Amino acid sequence: MAQARRSRAHMIEETRAKLITTARSAFAEHGFANTSMDDFTAAVGLTRGALHHHFGNKEGLLIAVIEQIETEVNEHLRQVSAAAPNRWEGFRQRCRTYLQLALEPEIRRIILQDARAVFGDVPAAAQSLGVAELQAALDQLLADGVIAALPTPVMARMIYGAVTEASCWIAEPDADLNERLHQALDALERLLDGLRVTGEHP
Amino acid sequence: MAQARRSRAHMIEETRAKLITTARSAFAEHGFANTSMDDFTAAVGLTRGALHHHFGNKEGLLIAVIEQIETEVNEHLRQVSAAAPNRWEGFRQRCRTYLQLALEPEIRRIILQDARAVFGDVPAAAQSLGVAELQAALDQLLADGVIAALPTPVMARMIYGAVTEASCWIAEPDADLNERLHQALDALERLLDGLRVTGEHP
DNA sequence: CCATTGACATACGGCGCGCATGCTATTGGC
DNA sequence: GCCAATAGCATGCGCGCCGTATGTCAATGG
16 A cells, blocks of 8 residues: 555654644643543553553653653754854854744643653753753853852752743633733843843943 | 441551552652552552542652642741741751752652643642742842842742752763762852851851 | 531442453564 | 564553442430
8 A cells, every 4th residue: 555654663653743743732621630641642642551651651651752842942942042143142042042932832731740750850850951051151250250159050950940940820711911911021031131140330 | 347447437547547648659669650659559458449538540649749848848848947046047948958858869859850841830739838938038138138138928938949959960871979069068058158248247 | 315517437439440361453573 | 675673552351549439336415
């Protein structure tokens, strides 16, 4: 039958991708714990057997979903950072973009809520890449003399915490999103600006 | 039989308290999801019937546990804050103490991990009290002219996020806790100090 | 002293997951 | 071009866990 479409490997990749993207929206909508693997796999036209084969178990699927999201987020952040005119602006825009990306329900629910629940420490399990790049940016700024001395590993984590928490605050039900977004960006500005060497506020 | 001990109401309070404290350690040790209510209630010498009667369901028990922890934490923070010589020091010590309290496995696991998983937004559901007091402290500092203008609601949440995230970082496995604690407190110092009005660093 | 309330146990039902097993089709060596 | 081998996926079993309806017994108060 002319191999259906392509080689077998392609079909498999398609299946995996379909499973991941479907899981991604299912997790985002109902949450990880409230998503039945029976129902979910049925929605893709498969059964739990396929799930078990490709990802081992439910957690394995979650990991795959997280990795996909992480990859996209980091790619986006890298672009934003690279497009900035200087390192400070790159760092600043990275933080601001992070905050806005975390407004996506998908990211808040899967990364900030469910992943944390299952693996305890999100940054250690998944978000490590984002935090690591944040730290790298801080290291650069430190070397450039833009910011005063500080332990960059913690500071990266603290900024990550501040930004994600702010996103959760913005997205609270019955809130004026735009108004809150502006306030959050303002507050972020104040936090980051406090890190720069004193007397240099161009 | 002289009414066993005291009035019936007392016995009931004892039962409730026993359930809560036992659940507290069980959740802290195995996590909320991994704690079987059959096993747990049996450990107290009861059955799930009692659990249902007093707390409705598993989530109700978690809420009770959270409330107890929150109360203790806030009381502790209030004392620390009140003991400080001035408002800035009170605020500063509150943040520092928060960071150290979050090192307690019980708090990290139940408040920062499980509660978030079940209720989504922790601060909105439980930690609101702590964040609210943080915001109140910021409002005071703002009125006193100690810190420059900023939207205190978000800033309180961001500080909360930074502090809790730092605690998770400190408590990562195979880490030098003391070393990391010092670095975290250093970074926190830098973050908070950046909020003060420029030029006033006594 | 009795009716009522409330604290708790018991029991039933359902769901959701892990895992072992079985089927089928594709693949690669000869 | 055929045949074992492998891999993708389905099916079925068993268990644990939770919600809830119902039952029981003791305490309370009028």
